[in-house]
Amino acid sequence: MNTEILGVIAIYILIVLLALPLGKYIAKVFAGERTWLDPVFNPLERLFFKLSGIDPTLEMNWKHHLAALLGINLLWFLLAMFVLMNQGWLPWNPDGNPSMSPHLAFNTAVSFLVNCNLQHYSGETGMSYLGQVFCLMFLQFVTAGTGMAAAAAVFNAMRERSATHFGNFYNYFLKSCTRILLPVAFVAAIVLAFSGTPMTFEGKDSMITMQGDTVQVSRGPVAAFVAIKQAGTNGGGFYGVNSAHPLENPDYLTNAVENILILIIPIAMVFALGFYLNRRKLAWMIFGVMTLGFLLLSLPSIYSEMQPSPIANQLGIDGSAGNMEGKETRLGAAASAFWGISTTATSNGSVNSMHDSHTPLSGAMQLIDMMINSLYGGVGVGFLNFYIFIILAVFISGLMVGRTPEFLGKKVEAREMKIALIIALLHPFIILVGTALSAFIFYHNPEIGWLNNPGNHGFSEMLYEYTSAAANNGSGFEGLGDNTPWWNISTGFVLLLGRYLPIIGPVAIAGILANKKYIPESAGTLKTDTGTFGLMVFAVIFLVAALAFFPALALGPLAEYFNH
Amino acid sequence: MKEPLLPALKMTLLTLVLFSGVYTLAVWGIAQLAPNGGEGEIITHNGKTYYENVGQQFTEDRYFWSRPSAVDYNAAGSGGSNKAASNPDYVATVQARIDSFLVHNPGVSKAEIPVDIVTASGSGLDPHISPKAAQLQVQRIARVRNLPLEKVQALVAEHTEKPLLGFLGPERVHVLKLNIALDNLK
Incomplete structure (x- = not known):
């Protein structure tokens, strides 16, 4: 069999095999059970809580959880704005890169704050090392921890009992960062550093090539940065082209490691739910639905990218290597397409090929992936998005079979349904409104110079940008000239809405449900851990997410596909 | 608050x-x-130091060419073309690269040209080309350097890197290493 396809299969199998034990470990961390890292982290966390005056055993209700989450996020925003707007004169700037303009700083600060990492700057010329390490990399740890803490609170609220208070936000947050993200990132960073990814505090180097050209080589503390960028579904690269850069992703092995990191924690979170609630079947149902969707998107994408590229067919050259524009030879078409679906499935947003140059069909799969945004999903928040779809499916199935909609022994009623629907419809709303406004502006100002490609593909560039922002993904059709006040500010607001409402909604629903009387399962209960219910969830996802976007997809990638 | x-x-x-x-x-x-203390792996040749993972521009006939680059292989930055195949300007650019390749490699037919040697990589710093793209340049190199064809062919075969563990991922040729070996041939 083709070695490129075997490579992709090996990567996926490894991910699932590693995610199972990691999921068990995460469940133990959230439950406060003993783990083998206790001797290191118990004293450290005790010290952190003592110094900051936080009692980690103080149980919170859902409003306290959200207040704590939003409060600490506000502080991080202020810190990020300060660093980004002043990095030019602050220390540790060996390449002499400038401070950011206010609107670029706003976009960058928000985008890293919401775990998105949309990058309207280029790392080599737009960031100091202080900014990279003490602003962006810091946010890559703590914002991933924020998402996991919110998911942990929902896990806790889903237990079989009636309760108003469930866990402590700071406790979940710190443990997610120290016990889950830090060890994973540390191991990965070492592997990368020994595989040729730079890990140095030196600035740019200069070299004379064999042909005698003088060029510069941008370096920096890349290995540490890339590890957490991948593990925390952040995706914001050290270099402008992210993991397509041969220093950020030197060979097929590092590519496999980085691709595993994209998916491992999101998948492990699903297994963690099963272990935590002792409902393995429910976890397998969720994993099954997510995997079905993931495969339905990745297979067409891989197939489409491995076909003789459209340009090769048109010009009569040998296209058997696939669509190689914007791709790296050492990675090949299959691994690039698989990464493209992994990264859009999980709100990671790192890239190892230029999505703008993918075939229309592959671009459409990436868009749909982000429009659904819960086929594994971001660390923590992917599960929260999926939770909304479960609630909707419970309600609809309940109506269809004439039973009271119940989920894990709690009645789902009007208030929860309203919240779930608002969250489900918010995502298409902010994407489509943003794209429509931009298309309107572009139509009346065609000289504005935003688009790198004409026609339907140009429309796709704008659609992709808002989809990526709303899904907190961070990848882009990077031909879009997006460092302008309009794009920086409009996507900034889309980012904020696309992050905080989908956290607030599920936490609120879980909190309201937890407060209700627990009804033990009986013969009349709708079973939610079966294949039938899984298909129901899949149908809801398809109806709500996919159909809302069909007209927009038809104008972009689908029209391009049928025209060329 | x-x-x-x-x-x-x-x-x-x-x-x-x-x-x-x-x-x-x-x-x-x-x-x-780590190798070179984490400052990036390097190759030294004739007193010059190169970064192993950073591709270089090779456009002269006496060297194996590397892929086209949107940033001219200057690793001060990085970037792809971000062009779509439906873009007419882009089609014209690739056509021009094909024409240029055919002029510099007489005897090669258009249908043989592998897509990677006329399209830009994602990073603009791709250190590799496909084995086909290297083999197609053997004739030119042998002629310009007055070397026996078999010797250059053997050199390309020797520098064709196998997939990871022999079965994962694509085969490729490291252009810089191949060109250094070429300069070392006597």
Whole structure:
């Protein structure tokens, strides 16, 4: 069999095999059970809580959880704005890169704050090392921890009992960062550093090539940065082209490691739910639905990218290597397409090929992936998005079979349904409104110079940008000239809405449900851990997410596909 | 609001020290044992130092060519073309590259040209080309350098890197290493 396809299969199998034990470990961390890292982290966390005056055993209700989450996020925003707007004169700037303009700083600060990492700057010329390490990399740890803490609170609220208070936000947050993200990132960073990814505090180097050209080589503390960028579904690269850069992703092995990191924690979170609630079947149902969707998107994408590229067919050259524009030879078409679906499935947003140059069909799969945004999903928040779809499916199935909609022994009623629907419809709303406004502006100002490609593909560039922002993904059709006040500010607001409402909604629903009387399962209960219910969830996802976007997809990638 | 934010501020500072400070220094410390102390792997040849993973521009006939690049292989930055196949300007660019390749490699037919040698990589710094793209340039190299064809063919075969563990991922040729070996041929 083709070695490129075997490579992709090996990567996926490894991910699932590693995610199972990691999921068990995460469940133990959230439950406060003993783990083998206790001797290191118990004293450290005790010290952190003592110094900051936080009692980690103080149980919170859902409003306290959200207040704590939003409060600490506000502080991080202020810190990020300060660093980004002043990095030019602050220390540790060996390449002499400038401070950011206010609107670029706003976009960058928000985008890293919401775990998105949309990058309207280029790392080599737009960031100091202080900014990279003490602003962006810091946010890559703590914002991933924020998402996991919110998911942990929902896990806790889903237990079989009636309760108003469930866990402590700071406790979940710190443990997610120290016990889950830090060890994973540390191991990965070492592997990368020994595989040729730079890990140095030196600035740019200069070299004379064999042909005698003088060029510069941008370096920096890349290995540490890339590890957490991948593990925390952040995706914001050290270099402008992210993991397509041969220093950020030197060979097929590092590519496999980085691709595993994209998916491992999101998948492990699903297994963690099963272990935590002792409902393995429910976890397998969720994993099954997510995997079905993931495969339905990745297979067409891989197939489409491995076909003789459209340009090769048109010009009569040998296209058997696939669509190689914007791709790296050492990675090949299959691994690039698989990464493209992994990264859009999980709100990671790192890239190892230029999505703008993918075939229309592959671009459409990436868009749909982000429009659904819960086929594994971001660390923590992917599960929260999926939770909304479960609630909707419970309600609809309940109506269809004439039973009271119940989920894990709690009645789902009007208030929860309203919240779930608002969250489900918010995502298409902010994407489509943003794209429509931009298309309107572009139509009346065609000289504005935003688009790198004409026609339907140009429309796709704008659609992709808002989809990526709303899904907190961070990848882009990077031909879009997006460092302008309009794009920086409009996507900034889309980012904020696309992050905080989908956290607030599920936490609120879980909190309201937890407060209700627990009804033990009986013969009349709708079973939610079966294949039938899984298909129901899949149908809801398809109806709500996919159909809302069909007209927009038809104008972009689908029209391009049928025209060329 | 003031009271709950103070603990959050303290927690922020403590995690900043741990994740930006301690973690970074720990990885950096261990990376000192990595090749070239974590400053990027290098190759030295004839007194010049090159970065192994950073591709170089090769346009002269006496060297194996590397792929086209949107940033001319200047690793001060990085970038792809971000062009779509439906873009007429892009089609014209690729057509021009094909024409140029055919002029410099007489005897090669258009249908043989592999797509990677006329399309730009994602990073603009791709250090590799496909084995086909290297084999197609053997005739030109042998002619320009007055070398026996078999000798250059053997050199390309020797520099064709196998997939990871023999079965994962694509085969490729490292252009810089191949060209260094070419210069070393007597």
